[in-house]
Amino acid sequence: MTETLELSHWIGGEKIAGSRPGESLNPSDTRQVVARTPKGGAAEVDQAVQAARAAFGPWADASPEVRSDILDRAGTLLMERREAVGRLLSREEGKTLAEGIGETARAARILKFFAGEALRLHGQNLASTRPGVEIQTYRQPVGVFGLITPWNFPIAIPAWKIAPAIAFGNTVVIKPAGPTPATAEALIAILHEAGLPGGVVNMVIGDGDVGRAIVAHPDVDGISFTGSQKVGAGVAEGAMKRQARVQLEMGGKNPLIVLDDADLERAVAIALDGSFFATGQRCTASSRLIVQDGVHDRFVAALAEKVEALRVGDALDPTTQMGPAVTEAQRQTAYDYIDIARDGGGRVLAGGERLSLDKPGWYVQPTLIVDTQADARINTEEVFGPVASTIRVASYEEALAVANGVEFGLSAGIVTQSLKHARDFQRRARAGMTMVNLATAGVDYHVPFGGTKKSSYGPREQGFAAADFYTLTKTSYSAG
Ligand SMILES: NC(=O)C1=CN([C@@H]2O[C@H](COP(=O)(O)OP(=O)(O)OC[C@H]3O[C@@H](n4cnc5c(N)ncnc54)[C@H](OP(=O)(O)O)[C@@H]3O)[C@@H](O)[C@H]2O)C=CC1
Numbered sequence: 324m325t326e327t328l329e330l331s332h333w334i335g336g337e338k339i340a341g342s343r344p345g346e347s348l349n350p351s352d353t354r355q356v357v358a359r360t361p362k363g364g365a366a367e368v369d370q371a372v373q374a375a376r377a378a379f380g381p382w383a384d385a386s387p388e389v390r391s392d393i394l395d396r397a398g399t400l401l402m403e404r405r406e407a408v409g410r411l412l413s414r415e416e417g418k419t420l421a422e423g424i425g426e427t428a429r430a431a432r433i434l435k436f437f438a439g440e441a442l443r444l445h446g447q448n449l450a451s452t453r454p455g456v457e458i459q460t461y462r463q464p465v466g467v468f469g470l471i472t473p474w475n476f477p478i479a480i481p482a483w484k485i486a487p488a489i490a491f492g493n494t495v496v497i498k499p500a501g502p503t504p505a506t507a508e509a510l511i512a513i514l515h516e517a518g519l520p521g522g523v524v525n526m527v528i529g530d531g532d533v534g535r536a537i538v539a540h541p542d543v544d545g546i547s548f549t550g551s552q553k554v555g556a557g558v559a560e561g562a563m564k565r566q567a568r569v570q571l572e573m574g575g576k577n578p579l580i581v582l583d584d585a586d587l588e589r590a591v592a593i594a595l596d597g598s599f600f601a602t603g604q605r606c607t608a609s610s611r612l613i614v615q616d617g618v619h620d621r622f623v624a625a626l627a628e629k630v631e632a633l634r635v636g637d638a639l640d641p642t643t644q645m646g647p648a649v650t651e652a653q654r655q656t657a658y659d660y661i662d663i664a665r666d667g668g669g670r671v672l673a674g675g676e677r678l679s680l681d682k683p684g685w686y687v688q689p690t691l692i693v694d695t696q697a698d699a700r701i702n703t704e705e706v707f708g709p710v711a712s713t714i715r716v717a718s719y720e721e722a723l724a725v726a727n728g729v730e731f732g733l734s735a736g737i738v739t740q741s742l743k744h745a746r747d748f749q750r751r752a753r754a755g756m757t758m759v760n761l762a763t764a765g766v767d768y769h770v771p772f773g774g775t776k777k778s779s780y781g782p783r784e785q786g787f788a789a790a791d792f793y794t795l796t797k798t799s800y801s802a803g
């Protein structure tokens with residue numbers, strides 16, 4: 324498959340093409356242009372916001388059953404086409420075909436979950452402190468949401484922002500990430516094919532200028548952002564200046580603690596999955612492996628063997644276990660952090676070298692670095708690539724202190740057979756999500772998702788929690 328797609332913006336239900344100066348490349352073979360794209364700016368964002376505003380009234384007033392049916396149909400279509408869309412995803416983002424198809428199926432299930440949530444939205448009846456007065460709370464749509472999404476889950480993240488927004492009667496303008504517009508477009512096209520009225524979901528393709536214009540637009544009522552901490556901080560500042568709702572999901576520096584009593588084979592499998600699958604490009608990836616003395620040497624030796632054995636290759640080759648980095652810049656970041664770790668005294672036990680295959684792609688060797696210090700840059704800054712470092716600790720208490728000792732707090736894991744330590748970790752880990760005997764990455768789609776500290780800001784995403792961001796609670800008092 325070497326076809327090049329010609330993408331358009333979607334505004335008011337129409338495809339708006341313009342010239343196509345942008346492109347997305349196949350990171351597994353950079354000679355292939357996956358899609359040519361228009362490059363929007365403030366003018367296209369304004370048009371899209373106007374279309375979303377015009378569609379808001381009728382969509383907010385539509386029966387929840389209408390909204391539910393459209394989401395359900397879109398979920399069915401996406402599930403039926405998961406192989407083709409997953410292939411496009413893998414070709415554009417670089418995760419393996421199994422991961423691409425799996426993510427597409429996950430997006431389909433998210434659409435179906437929120438088809439159900441559209442019908443389950445409810446308020447409360449409460450007694451008043453005043454006799455004869457009744458109180459009811461209602462959840463109402465908010466208005467127009469701006470959605471700014473990253474490349475690493477190019478269909479699941481758009482789905483988990485669009486689906487709750489429109490299920491509860493809002494309309495949206497989405498900006499997909501620069502490297503993965505074609506995958507996002509596949510979702511937008513399917514939503515329209517499922518019967519979505521024009522203007523309910525609008526998409527403007529472009530770079531950071533499009534994101535900035537969405538954040539600054541006075542008629543955008545709320546912004547949901549996933550991406551880097553640096554850009555997220557600017558998004559929050561821009562939104563707050565004009566008192567728009569804002570929700571941010573940003574980086575992680577997720578710890579995985581391995582205690583002496585861990586089942587070694589299981590601990591190695593959990594670390595391998597959390598650190599290296601999806602090329603380590605998950606905000607939930609385990610990038611710090613905090614290992615207790617007694618098991619340390621056996622654990623790192625066994626993990627290094629597995630890391631060395633990982634087959635890196637073209638994302639579409641079914642034998643590939645780890646695809647390339649998404650862009651040259653992400654590959655360079657991984658290389659830079661390997662050097663930073665070495666300079667800080669770390670010892671590379673697996674990978675660590677430049678990797679060339681039989682085709683031009685942004686391939687990186689999965690890399691394990693041992694003997695690193697807890698406060699070294701490799702252990703405090705997000706890499707967002709297939710690079711994991713280990714920190715040796717003497718006790719559970721030391722492990723917990725190291726795990727909590729960074730400015731991020733998204734996901735945190737522990738591998739242990741001790742119920743006492745597992746329960747204590749669930750209570751005291753400063754992270755939004757804790758995992759016991761499971762990888763830090765790879766979450767369910769029907770439960771709240773988010774972190775603490777600099778990882779997240781605002782109400783939780785996904786599951787039943789999504790209603791808190793995408794609805795307005797009104798409190799009504801009445802007397803007979
Ligand atoms: N927590 C998470 O889930 C994720 C975290 N990251 C982190 O982000 C780093 C870089 O990845 P990247 O995707 O480039 O993340 P960015 O934060 O740069 O981008 C995220 C989204 O914001 C857009 N954007 C860029 N600049 C602005 C701006 N000034 N105002 C509004 N929107 C803007 C991007 O557009 P464009 O793509 O066109 O630049 C993209 O759609 C990674 O190394 C990783 O640390 C990345 C992905 C997911």
Ligand SMILES: O=C(O)CCC(=O)C(=O)O
Nearest residue numbers: 604605606607764765766
């Ligand atoms: O680990 C997961 O399943 C989700 C990760 C994620 O949302 C992200 O990396 O942006």
